[in-house]
Each structure stands twice: as C-alpha cells, then as structure tokens.
Amino acid sequence: MPKYVYGFTEGNKDLKDLLGGKGANLAEMTNLGLPVPPGFTITTEACRHFLTEGGVPQGLWDEVGEHLRAMEDRMGKRLGAADDPLLVSVRSGAKFSMPGMMETVLNIGLNDESVHGLSEQAGNERFAWDSYRRLIQMFGRTVLGIEGDRFEDAIEDAKRHNGVTSDLELTASDFHHLVQTFKGIVKDETGGEFPADPRVQLHMAVEAVFGSWNAPRAVVYRRQERIPTDLGTAVNIVAMVFGNLGMDSGTGVAFTRDPGTGNRGVYGDYLQNAQGEDVVAGIRNTIPLQQLEKIDAGSYHALLGIMRTLENHYRDLCDIEFTIERGKLWMLQTRVGKRTAEAAFRIAIQLVDQGLIDMDEAVARVTGDQLAHLMFPRFAGHDDLRPIAKGMNASPGAAVGKAVFCSERAEELAAQGEDVILVRRETTPDDLAGMIAARGVLTSRGGKTSHAAVVARGMGKTCVCGAEQLDVDTRERRFTAPGGVVVEEGDVISIDGSTGEVYRGEVPVMASPVVRYFEGTGDLSDDLISAVHRVMVHADGRRRLAVRANADTPEDAERARRFGAEGIGLCRTEHMFLGERRRLVEDLILAVSGEERKAALDALEPLQKSDFVGIFAAMDGLPVTVRLIDPPLHEFLPDITALSVKVALDGDGASGRDRRLLAAVRRLHEENPMLGLRGVRLGLVIPGLFAMQVRAIAQAAAERRAAGGDPRAEIMIPLVGAVQELEHVRDEALRILAEAQVEAAIGTMIEVPRAALTAGQIAEAAHFFSFGTNDLTQMTWGFSRDDVEGAFFSRYLDLGIFGVSPFESIDREGVGRLMTIAVKEGRATRPDLKIGICGEHGGDPESVRFCHEIGLDYVSCSPFRVPVARLEAARGAA
Ligand code: ADP
Numbered sequence: 046m047p048k049y050v051y052g053f054t055e056g057n058k059d060l061k062d063l064l065g066g067k068g069a070n071l072a073e074m075t076n077l078g079l080p081v082p083p084g085f086t087i088t089t090e091a092c093r094h095f096l097t098e099g100g101v102p103q104g105l106w107d108e109v110g111e112h113l114r115a116m117e118d119r120m121g122k123r124l125g126a127a128d129d130p131l132l133v134s135v136r137s138g139a140k141f142s143m144p145g146m147m148e149t150v151l152n153i154g155l156n157d158e159s160v161h162g163l164s165e166q167a168g169n170e171r172f173a174w175d176s177y178r179r180l181i182q183m184f185g186r187t188v189l190g191i192e193g194d195r196f197e198d199a200i201e202d203a204k205r206h207n208g209v210t211s212d213l214e215l216t217a218s219d220f221h222h223l224v225q226t227f228k229g230i231v232k233d234e235t236g237g238e239f240p241a242d243p244r245v246q247l248h249m250a251v252e253a254v255f256g257s258w259n260a261p262r263a264v265v266y267r268r269q270e271r272i273p274t275d276l277g278t279a280v281n282i283v284a285m286v287f288g289n290l291g292m293d294s295g296t297g298v299a300f301t302r303d304p305g306t307g308n309r310g311v312y313g314d315y316l317q318n319a320q321g322e323d324v325v326a327g328i329r330n331t332i333p334l335q336q337l338e339k340i341d342a343g344s345y346h347a348l349l350g351i352m353r354t355l356e357n358h359y360r361d362l363c364d365i366e367f368t369i370e371r372g373k374l375w376m377l378q379t380r381v382g383k384r385t386a387e388a389a390f391r392i393a394i395q396l397v398d399q400g401l402i403d404m405d406e407a408v409a410r411v412t413g414d415q416l417a418h419l420m421f422p423r424f425a426g427h428d429d430l431r432p433i434a435k436g437m438n439a440s441p442g443a444a445v446g447k448a449v450f451c452s453e454r455a456e457e458l459a460a461q462g463e464d465v466i467l468v469r470r471e472t473t474p475d476d477l478a479g480m481i482a483a484r485g486v487l488t489s490r491g492g493k494t495s496h497a498a499v500v501a502r503g504m505g506k507t508c509v510c511g512a513e514q515l516d517v518d519t520r521e522r523r524f525t526a527p528g529g530v531v532v533e534e535g536d537v538i539s540i541d542g543s544t545g546e547v548y549r550g551e552v553p554v555m556a557s558p559v560v561r562y563f564e565g566t567g568d569l570s571d572d573l574i575s576a577v578h579r580v581m582v583h584a585d586g587r588r589r590l591a592v593r594a595n596a597d598t599p600e601d602a603e604r605a606r607r608f609g610a611e612g613i614g615l616c617r618t619e620h621m622f623l624g625e626r627r628r629l630v631e632d633l634i635l636a637v638s639g640e641e642r643k644a645a646l647d648a649l650e651p652l653q654k655s656d657f658v659g660i661f662a663a664m665d666g667l668p669v670t671v672r673l674i675d676p677p678l679h680e681f682l683p684d685i686t687a688l689s690v691k692v693a694l695d696g697d698g699a700s701g702r703d704r705r706l707l708a709a710v711r712r713l714h715e716e717n718p719m720l721g722l723r724g725v726r727l728g729l730v731i732p733g734l735f736a737m738q739v740r741a742i743a744q745a746a747a748e749r750r751a752a753g754g755d756p757r758a759e760i761m762i763p764l765v766g767a768v769q770e771l772e773h774v775r776d777e778a779l780r781i782l783a784e785a786q787v788e789a790a791i792g793t794m795i796e797v798p799r800a801a802l803t804a805g806q807i808a809e810a811a812h813f814f815s816f817g818t819n820d821l822t823q824m825t826w827g828f829s830r831d832d833v834e835g836a837f838f839s840r841y842l843d844l845g846i847f848g849v850s851p852f853e854s855i856d857r858e859g860v861g862r863l864m865t866i867a868v869k870e871g872r873a874t875r876p877d878l879k880i881g882i883c884g885e886h887g888g889d890p891e892s893v894r895f896c897h898e899i900g901l902d903y904v905s906c907s908p909f910r911v912p913v914a915r916l917e918a919a920r921g922a923a
C-alpha cells in the first residue's frame with residue numbers, strides 16, 4: 046500500500062507533485078529549522094483516489110490517526126479534548142498555487158465542551174468563542190456548502206445590534222450568541238447538527254478539501270492558468286497557532302521584495318488580533334508590515350531574519366504567511382512568489398548581481414509572456430488630467446474601459462467586444478470570470494496581497510487595489526470619488542496599474558519604454574531597461590533558433606529588423622493585389638484571350654516589382670521569403686450578393702463589365718474556399734500568374750544588386766500537397782530566374798497534412814520548408830479556423846479535450862507529430878534542408894520551444910513578437 050501521509054519532517058520542497066506546494070514548502074521550512082507548527086500532509090495521490098473512486102483509500106484514516114497521535118504526544122494535548130484541546134487546521138494545497146481557489150478550515154476540534162477548555166487554558170473567553178464561531182462558519186461554508194452570506198449577515202446583525210462597526214468590538218458573549226445562531230443556520234440549512242466529534246470534523250474537512258479540487262471556480266482558474274485538471278490537491282493538517290488571542294497577537298502576509306516592482310524592502314500587511322483569512326478577506330484594513338516594528342520589535346526582526354534565510358535558500362522572491370501568538374512568531378506558509386513582469390526582470394538581474402544565480406538561470410526565470418506584457422502601451426503624460434483617486438499599484442499596465450460592477454456584466458459587455466474595468470469593493474474567487482473578461486480591475490479595499498492583486502498579477506492584468514477614497518456601491522452600480530465625482534456603470538474610466546491612479550474618462554496611451562529600447566532609443570540607465578537588455582543579450586548568445594519576422598511592407602520589415610529579426614520568414618503578396626490594383630486583378634480574371642491575360646499581368650508586374658524592391662532594401666543582406674499568392678481569387682472580386690443586386694437594379698442598363706464580373710464571381714464561387722482553388726493550385730490553373738510574380742521578384746533583386754545592395758530572395762510556394770505540384774512551378778521559376786541571372790532558393794510551405802506525410806519526396810524539389818501551422822492545424826483537426834472559436838471551443842476547453850486552443854499553441858501530439866515526421870523525412874532526403882515556421886505559432890512561447898526541440902532552423906512571427914521569440918528560443922535551448 047502506498048504511503049499516503051508525510052510528516053513535515055519527511056518532506057521537502059521538491060516533492061510538490063506528491064505533497065502540493067504548501068506541504069512541500071512547510072516541510073522545507075521545518076527542515077530549515079524555522080518555527081513551523083507541527084503537522085503532516087496527505088498526498089495528492091490520496092486525493093486522486095478519492096476523486097476517481099468516490100472515497101478515500103483504504104487505510105488512510107489509520108495512517109492519519111498515527112500521525113495525529115504523534116502530533117498530540119509532541120504537543121501534550123489531545124485533539125478536541127474537553128480540558129485542554131489540541132486544535133488543527135485542514136488546508137488544501139495543490140502543486141500549483143491557486144490563491145483562494147480551494148478550501149481551508151481552521152480550529153478543528155472545538156465543540157461545546159472543548160471551547161471551555163480552550164477558554165480556560167488561554168485565559169481568554171472571547172478568543173475561545175471567536176475561534177468556535179469561526180470553525181462553524183468555515184466548516185459550514187466549506188464542508189456543508191452553506192452560502193457564506195448567511196453567516197456574514199448574522200455577524201453584521203450582531204454588530205448592528207451592539208451599535209459597533211468592527212469585529213474587534215464584539216465581546217465573548219456576542220460570540221457565544223453567534224455560535225448558537227450559527228448552529229441554528231447549520232440545522233436550518235442541512236437538517237442536521239453541527240458535528241461535535243473532532244474526528245468526524247477532521248475527516249469531513251479532509252474529504253471536502255479533496256472535493257474542492259473540482260469546484261467550478263477551481264476549474265475556471267485551472268483553465269485560465271493552463272494547470273492540468275487531473276493533479277488533485279494535497280491536504281495539510283497543521284496544529285493551530287492563534288493570532289486572535291489579543292492585541293499582542295496577529296497575522297500577516299509578506300513578500301521578501303516588492304512583487305510589483307522587484308525593489309528590495311519590507312512589503313507586507315499585518316492585522317492585530319486576527320486569524321488567517323482576515324488579512325486577505327479585507328474584513329478590516331490591514332497595516333503596513335513596517336509598523337509591526339513598533340508593535341512587537343522582537344517578532345518583527347525575527348521575521349526579517351527568516352525572510353533573508355528564505356530568499357537565500359530559495360534564491361528567489363518568496364511570499365509568506367505568518368502568525369504571531371502572544372509574541373511568538375510562527376511560519377504558516379511560503380512559496381516562490383508571483384510577481385509582475387517588470388519585477389521578474391529586475392529580480393532576475395538583482396539575483397545575478399548578488400551572486401545567487403547565473404545568467405542562464407536569469408534567462409530561465411523570465412518568460413516570453415512577461416516580456417510581451419512589458420511591451421504593452423502605457424498612459425502617456427497626462428499632466429492636465431487629475432486622478433479622481435489613488436490606490437495601490439498592484440499590477441502594472443494601462444487599462445481603459447467602461448466601469449462595471451459585477452462579474453456577469455463584465456463578461457456580457459466583453460462578449461460584445463467592449464473594454465471593461467471590473468470595479469469591486471474587493472474581489473473573491475467568484476469574480477474570476479469577470480476578472481478574465483476585464484481589461485483591468487479596481488478595488489476599494491485590500492492591499493497588495495489581496496485576492497484581486499494576487500490574481501491580477503498572475504494573469505498579467507492591470508490592477509489598482511485598495512483605493513479607499515472610493516465608495517463602491519455594487520447594488521446601485523456606481524462609485525463615488527472625493528469631491529462628489531460619481532461614476533455609473535458604463536462610464537469610461539482609466540486605471541494606471543503602475544502608479545495606482547484612477548482617472549475618469551479615457552487617458553491616451555503611449556508606447557512602453559521597453560518598446561522604445563527595442564526601437565533603439567531606450568534609456569539604458571533605467572534599471573528595468575538595463576535588466577531587459579542584459580537578459581536579451583545573454584538570450585541571443587544562447588539560442589540556436591534564428592528568429593525572423595512576418596512582414597509584408599518595408600515599414601514592417603524595418604521595425605522587425607530593429608526588434609532583432611534576422612530576415613523575413615513570410616512576406617505575403619496578396620495585399621499587392623488589393624486597393625487600386627483590384628481592377629487589374631479583375632481584368633486578369635475576366636481575360637478571355639491569352640493576349641488580354643498577358644496585358645493584365647504586364648500591368649501588375651512593375652507594381653509588384655517596386656513592392657519587392659522596398660522590402661529587399663529594408664532587409665538588405667538578410668533572407669526574405671516571398672510567398673506567391675495564396676488566397677482564393679474570389680477574395681479579390683466584389684461580393685456576390687452586392688454585385689447581383691447591382692446588376693439586377695441596373696437591369697438592361699447594367700454594364701457589360703458588371704455582367705461579366707458577376708458571371709466570373711458565380712463561376713469562382715466555392716462552398717469551401719479554404720479547401721478550394723488557392724495556393725499552388727492557382728499557379729497551375731491560371732497561366733502566367735506565378736511567372737509574373739517570380740519575374741517581379743527576380744527583377745527587383747537584380748535592380749537592388751545593380752544598386753550595390755545584397756538582396757536574398759527566397760521563393761515560397763503555398764499549399765503544396767504533392768511533389769508534382771511543386772515540380773511544375775519550380776521548373777518554370779528556375780527558368781525565369783536563370784533568364785534574369787538571379788539566384789534564389791525555391792521552397793514550399795508545409796501546411797497540408799499530405800505534404801508533411803510525403804515530405805521525403807517533396808524535399809527533392811524544395812530547398813527549404815516552412816510550416817504553415819495555421820492551415821496545418823485547420824486541416825489536421827478539420828476545424829475551420831474562422832468558425833470554431835465561438836462555436837464550440839469553449840465547450841472543448843471545458844471538457845478538457847485540449848487545455849489551450851490548438852490555433853494558439855501547437856498541438857504537439859497531432860500537428861506536432863506531422864511536423865516531426867516532415868523534419869525527419871525531409872532532412873533524410875536533403876540533409877541541408879532549411880526548415881522554419883511562419884504560422885501564428887511562431888510567436889507563441891510554448892510553440893517556439895517545441896520548434897527548438899524538433900530541430901527547426903528558425904521561427905518567424907509578427908514583428909512585435911520577435912523579442913518574445915528570441916527570449917523563448919533561448920529558454921528552450923537552456
Ligand atoms: P490559502 O491557500 O487559501 O492561503 P491556507 O491554507 O494558507 O489557505 O489558510 C488560510 C489562512 O489560515 C492562512 O492565512 C493561514 O495563515 C491560516 N492558517 C492556516 N493554518 C493555520 C494554523 N495551523 N494556525 C493558524 N493559522 C492558520
């Protein structure tokens with residue numbers, strides 16, 4: 046039988062799969078000799094058993110009983126004993142932290158007898174009844190599934206009845222009454238009594254924590270954070286220590302550095318005479334951690350010492366939860382802390398400079414997503430605009446949108462394409478869907494460790510929290526700011542997550558300083574820019590993959606080059622047929638005789654040539670892969686309905702051209718255009734079309750060369766599925782290139798599954814491959830990319846058929862397998878075959894790493910994603 050329970054002395058930080066993050070780190074701290082209350086962890090394996098079999102594994106309760114007995118011996122108390130009870134907490138803790146997503150129950154072991162024992166032992170009656178009502182409240186909510194409001198309303202009633210506003214002012218007898226009321230609520234809601242037997246409490250709580258893995262909000266969170274659905278959670282049983290014993294006790298959370306900026310210093314929130322959840326729940330306003338020095342200097346300095354120990358040990362920013370019981374400090378949790386993108390870069394470089402990590406590690410510690418986040422625009426100087434309020438800068442960025450006051454409304458408006466800012470007094474896990482839908486989050490209560498702040502930072506979402514001057518009325522859907530400013534639902538506001546400022550109306554935004562750095566005008570004396578610079582320089586030295594850009598114009602090509610692109614991996618030519626040139630394309634399609642067709646092509650050729658000259662100049666000395674025309678021709682013709690109506694209305698007066706166009710549109714109409722006459726098929730069906738494009742490329746290259754330039758054209762044929770298709774086009778292209786005395790590689794996209802499967806043959810005729818993973822994904826799954834997102838992807842995500850859309854991140858198992866086959870068989874035929882990717886995936890961090898793994902030579906992505914791909918290529922190579 047597997048071992049299902051580990052004492053804190055048996056685990057360590059590397060056992061997160063088995064013990065969850067919380068359990069593994071509690072064990073690690075225990076072994077470091079830090080003051081952690083005694084406890085043990087039930088493994089995730091037991092949870093998985095519970096979830097699949099519908100019950101705990103056999104023997105689990107015996108194993109728990111043994112560990113509990115050892116803990117009781119150590120503490121000299123028995124769980125829930127009437128005279129001097131041991132109390133414990135039952136805490137969820139999965140491998141990946143899911144803040145507030147799952148459940149915890151404190152003060153297990155209290156009942157009508159042991160509450161007296163606790164009171165006598167502590168010499169504090171109020172504390173004992175407060176602890177007891179907390180147990181019934183948490184147990185009621187978490188284990189019995191009773192609406193939390195029922196308990197909270199009862200507390201509010203008690204306060205109102207006594208004419209007080211803070212829970213601190215409630216007395217022992219008030220809490221005694223609340224216990225009776227709470228028991229009544231339990232009876233009322235469940236038809237049964239609150240369980241008095243401490244073992245029953247314990248077992249029920251453990252099972253509830255197991256079950257909370259599948260609570261809807263946990264499911265939503267995992268999907269957003271791409272956490273696998275089948276890991277399960279561990280459960281930690283921890284001897285209680287009490288922050289609610291009086292003003293010499295309290296509880297707090299802290300970071301070893303500022304998670305918003307990465308700056309060093311003391312960051313945290315503390316609450317006197319309080320227990321666990323009170324700090325994050327925003328029950329009362331917390332005080333900044335620095336003030337603890339005045340309240341209890343001994344504990345404060347002990348805490349700072351422990352924070353240093355943890356940073357040096359984990360070699361990273363840690364966040365911690367602690368409790369002080371009558372002047373004695375206890376550590377209740379630590380983990381490597383979430384941080385903003387800018388903090389991630391600063392901290393990585395600070396740790397290098399402190400000698401704690403090396404540059405390879407620094408590159409591994411930041412992500413492409415974080416870099417992308419730093420490239421978001423921010424608010425432009427807004428001197429004339431005055432903020433209406435200021436809160437805490439919880440998660441940076443500039444967000445503008447309509448104020449909304451509940452999660453549902455946020456989702457509703459966002460679905461209609463509106464930008465919204467979710468405004469709440471404080472957020473709870475129930476607001477998650479709204480937070481995901483919103484551009485930014487604004488709260489009036491809670492510090493940098495509040496739910497809103499932690500979750501927004503994790504999502505990379507702009508957040509201002511604790512803007513206390515705001516009076517948020519969610520029922521009336523409005524908030525009031527000082528000076529009588531009223532903001533109603535739907536009014537536009539702007540929030541600055543870097544300063545904490547809140548504005549009414551729309552504040553203009555500007556490019557980020559990091560983008561200015563990539564543009565070549567950044568300020569290297571700024572510590573963030575210098576951190577980004579050092580990371581990028583190291584990354585460029587470490588990566589094997591080259592990074593190119595998808596660019597169709599000289600302007601895009603220049604920008605991409607400044608961002609570090611080492612060529613163009615995809616230059617689309619379709620836009621060269623649009624605008625004023627549409628008429629020429631129409632002429633081409635309407636042409637009946639060879640002469641008419643030639644005339645139309647001759648008119649297009651010089652226009653195309655000049656487009657290419659500009660792009661070759663911008664990318665001088667670097668490869669430019671030009672893809673011949675790809676989309677179905679009807680995309681260049683008028684809309685069939687509009688044209689039919691026009692011809693019908695014009696009646697006999699309709700022009701001959703319109704009539705002929707209509708006939709052509711009808712002739713070219715396709716039921717499945719994406720599987721129709723496009724790509725190489727066009728080249729084979731419309732004589733002279735590809736030849737004209739190749740001639741334009743050849744002449745542009747010749748012209749650049751004559752001007753002293755170094756053009757490096759590569760010609761790419763789209764949608765090839767068989768080597769024979771490619772051969773026809775290639776032979777003609779080679780003839781034209783030879784005539785123009787220009788050399789250019791000729792290659793193909795691999796975007797039809799058949800091309801991947803016959804890559805060995807296709808490589809005979811291709812100098813290079815470039816994976817078109819948009820089409821390849823579309824055709825491999827049989828999903829129409831333009832239709833699926835709204836239609837059924839969310840259901841697929843819910844069902845876990847995939848964790849992320851295959852159009853966002855390469856589906857390794859299916860599409861990725863085809864790619865692997867194509868790489869292997871293509872290179873078997875032609876060992877020096879150059880292989881890249883030019884689909885949307887070329888800028889997706891996860892996909893970039895995959896491309897590294899399967900041995901591609903380069904990725905190509907939009908100019909803006911080039912730095913992200915450079916960084917991820919290095920992270921993949923590490
Ligand atoms: P979460 O994962 O949601 O943070 P925790 O398991 O950390 O939940 O517990 C919630 C709160 O209860 C924390 O603030 C923690 O400090 C407090 N807490 C948990 N166990 C104990 C304990 N044994 N003694 C005192 N406080 C506790």
Ligand code: MG
Pocket residue numbers: 366378
């Ligand atoms: Mg916690």
Ligand code: MG
Pocket residue numbers: 675763796817819820
């Ligand atoms: Mg394609």
